[in-house]
Amino acid sequence: MARKLYPIGIQTFEEIRRNDNLYIDKTEYVYRITHTDGKYFFLCRPRRFGKSLLVSTIKSYFEGKRELFEGLAIEKLEKEWKEYPVLLFSFAGGKHMEKEQLERYLLFLLHNNEERFGITCDSPDPNVRLLNLINKVYEITGKQVVVLIDEYDAPLLDVVHEDNSLEILRSVMRNFFSPLKDCDPKLRFVLLTGITKFSQLSIFSELNNIANISMDTPYSGICGITKDELLTQMSDDIDRLAESMGADRESTIAKLKEYYDGYHFTWPSPDVFNPFSLLSCFAKQNIEAFWFASGTPTYLLEMLRKYDVAPSKIGDFYAPKTAFDAPTERMATITPLLYQSGYVTIKDYDKETELYHLDIPNMEIRIGLYENLLPYYLDRDTDAGRVVIARMSSLIKRGMIDDAMQLLKTFWETVPYCANTDYEGHYQQAMYIIFALLSHFRIQVEQHTFNGRTDITMETSDTIYIMELKFGKSAQDALDQINAKHYDKAFAMSDKKVVKMGISFEVDTNKNIMMEWIR
Structure with a gap:
């Protein structure tokens, strides 16, 4: 049987169902959240984790599109299928905006919803327009209104590190949401989704009864793909990937877990996989880091x-x-x-x-995160650094640690000197990133031992390397510290060989970075 197409980048429930694309059934959660105490809910999940698809599913449910839910869990749960008017506001396009741009964007979103119900309003104030919209829709339909707000924090994330700009845009958003509490009797259900949580005081100034379900156990698997969903609803996809990779099913599942699993949004929690990465992996028939490539x-x-x-x-x-x-x-x-x-x-x-x-959840995040941090430490030499890291990984896997360190020494001596790198911590962190990107090995920094903390510990299949870094001192000084503090005793119970390495950095009179090591 031909496989269903993967809805990569498609966030509309109706489109996925009408095109018979693969859909991981989340409708039991839809029924749960729409049939529980309260009517105001907030859910935060990482980007590309299925929040927009969830919102779209809830929209189709409240619009009474029963035919889209045939064969899904909610079909056995819902008996009435009442239809409600739905207002949808997606802030996904509201990025990189100044105050005036954001206000115009809000008016644009309001106008789109007004047109759907034949409503006209010429007020220049977004909060007035929202209040009027809810009241008019309630009058026209005679039914309570559903309000869905997706990615509410998108306009704020770009300026989250800029206090002045953040306060200005936050004020605009607070003003926009202000009518929601006054409209309470006319609202059936309100859901807001985002990546981060801004305080109710700063955004939802009057909406103090909103329930944050982000860490609630009943909703732990509402977004993403749980391990159980992977093994049942995507079983054939696993087998196809295993065949493509020339691997058996169990080792393929283990590799998928290593790269894309590991998310828990409460405890206890089922294992949750990154849905975007998992679907991209199945579509391309290759396991690699997809999440960071998307943004x-x-x-x-x-x-x-x-x-x-x-x-x-x-x-x-x-x-x-x-x-x-x-x-x-x-x-x-x-x-x-x-x-x-x-x-x-x-x-x-x-x-x-x-x-x-x-x-850190998994290998995909570890690699992507440190790949993005690498330029902060290597500046223009980032690509050369990536080549060195790949070559080092191959050498270390073959037990050729001296060749790997010589390669790293040669690289460091080509990196231009910068005044703000003239301290031990810079090289410790740069070395940590380099070793962290050696993805086949277990890396720890400042690991606690009986008599202190090691700078870097790297564990391969048969060897544990204890590394001490010094700036402005000798590699022998670094090795002497390992011996004096007996760092190796922390690994006495391990059946692996322990190798102690002293590493030193200094800047010579010609401003060249010099690296030495001894073991």
């Missing part, structure tokens, strides 16, 4: 700079639940943004301490 997270890189977060500090840390709920504009750390954007995810939860263990 560079400029706002994240700017916020990492603003909060002075070193690359080595992005993953493998602990946080209380309150850290997830901090509004984006009042974050004390970058944790909420990293989590909400999908760059770290929940890996475990300790009931005793009530702390969540957070880490």
Whole structure:
């Protein structure tokens, strides 16, 4: 039987169903959210995670398009199929805008909805137009109105690191949403989706009864593709990929998990795969990093700079639940943004301490993230650095660590000197990124041991490399520190060979970067 086409980039439920494209059934969640306490809901998920398709599915459901749901879970759950008027506002196109542009964009979205119901209004104020629109639609149809707002934070993410611009655009958005509470009796259901959470005070000034379901267990799999959905609804797709790759089914599933799985939006939670990457992988019959290729997270890189977060500090840390709920504009750390954007995810939860263990979800995110951070440390030599990393990976896999380090030494000595790199931390972080991109190996930075922390630990299939970095001192000084503090004792129980390496950087009188190593 011919496979169904993958709806890559298609976010309209009706189009997917009428074209008989592959659809992972999320309609049980649609029924759940539309038949529960309250009527105002907020959901945050990373980009390209299926939020827009969810919104479109809910739109078709409330419009009573029963025929689109034949054979899906909701068909057995819904008995009445009541039809409601739906207002849809997608802010996906509202990026890179100044105040006046954003106000015109709001009026454009309002006009599109007004036309659908034959309503005219010439007010220049978006909040007045929204209030009038809801009231008129309620009068015309005699039914409560459904309001769906997709990617509400798109206009704000570009300026999230600029306090003045953020406040101006936030004020525009707050003004636009202000009528929603006054219209409460005339509303059946309201859903807002986004990547990040801005505070109710700053955006939904009066809407203090909105339920944030982002970390609620019943909705843990509402977006993305769960492992169970992959193994059941996409079983044939796995077999096709395995055949294409010349691999067996189990090893193919393991590779898919390594690259695209690992997301948990609450705990406990089913394993959730990145849907865009998974479908792209099946379509191209190749496992690679797709998510970053679809858009560079400029706002994240700017916020990492603003909060002075070193690359080595992005993953493998602990946080209380309150850290997830901090509004984006009042974050004390970058944790909420990293989590909400999908760059770290929940890996475990300790009931005793009530702390969540957070880490980078999978190989795709690790590679993409550090690929995007590499230019900040290598500047114009980024492409040359990528070539060196690929060659080093091949050498280390063959146990040729000295050849790999000589290759790295030669590379560093061609990198132009910059005054702001004249400190040990710069080279430690640059080396961490380089080693992190050696994707076949397990890399840890500042790993705790009995007597201190190692700078970099790299674990291959048969060897553990303990590396200490020094700037302005000798490689022997670095190796002496490893020996003096007995870092190797932390790995005494391992059956792998342990190799200690001292690495040094210095800038000579001609402003050349010099690297040495000893083991």
